[in-house]
Amino acid sequence: xxxxxxxxxxxxxxxxxxxxxxxxxxxxxxxxxxxxxxxxxxxxxxxxxxxxxxxxxxxxxxxxxxxxxxxxxxxxxxxxxxxxxxxxxxxxxxxxxx
Numbered sequence: 765x766x767x768x769x770x771x772x773x774x775x776x777x778x779x780x781x782x783x784x785x786x787x788x789x790x791x792x793x794x795x796x797x798x799x800x801x802x803x804x805x806x807x808x809x810x811x812x813x814x815x816x817x818x819x820x821x822x823x824x825x826x827x828x829x830x831x832x833x834x835x836x837x838x839x840x841x842x843x844x845x846x847x848x849x850x851x852x853x854x855x856x857x858x859x860x861x862x
Contacts, residue, residue, distance in 0.1 A: 765805050766852045768845075774855045787838075787858065794834040795858065802853050808844060829856065837862050 769775045777785050777792060778799050784792050798817075805811065811819035811832060818833040822841075831839040839861050843854040 765802055765807070767799060767802055767855060768852055769855045770857065774857070791834055791838050791858065794838070795840065798832060798834060798840055799855075802842075807849055807851060831859075831861075834858065 773783075773785050776783050777787075778796055787795070801814075802811075808819075808830075811817055811830075816833070818831075820831055821827065822829045822831055828843060830842050830844065832842070834840055837860060839859050841856040841859055843856060845852045845854055
């Protein structure tokens with residue numbers, strides 16, 4: 765799947781080894797691993813099949829968004845755009861769930 769970013773900082777967080785955007789090394793490492801996994805996925809079913817991701821559709825006014833686990837505390841928030849295998853994962857942010 766292809767990935768796009770809401771903010772350039774999320775693109776930089778993936779590609780710049782010295783940039784942490786204020787997150788801990790563990791969160792940055794998990795973020796980079798998630799983006800590799802997203803890029804290698806055929807479609808969103810791959811996300812649901814990996815139970816450790818806790819990939820879930822959000823509710824309420826965020827029902828168009830999804831969350832996947834980075835660690836026990838942090839979640840990667842994304843939107844899926846497009847149809848079928850042409851979907852693009854749009855990275856919105858990293859949020860503290862506690």
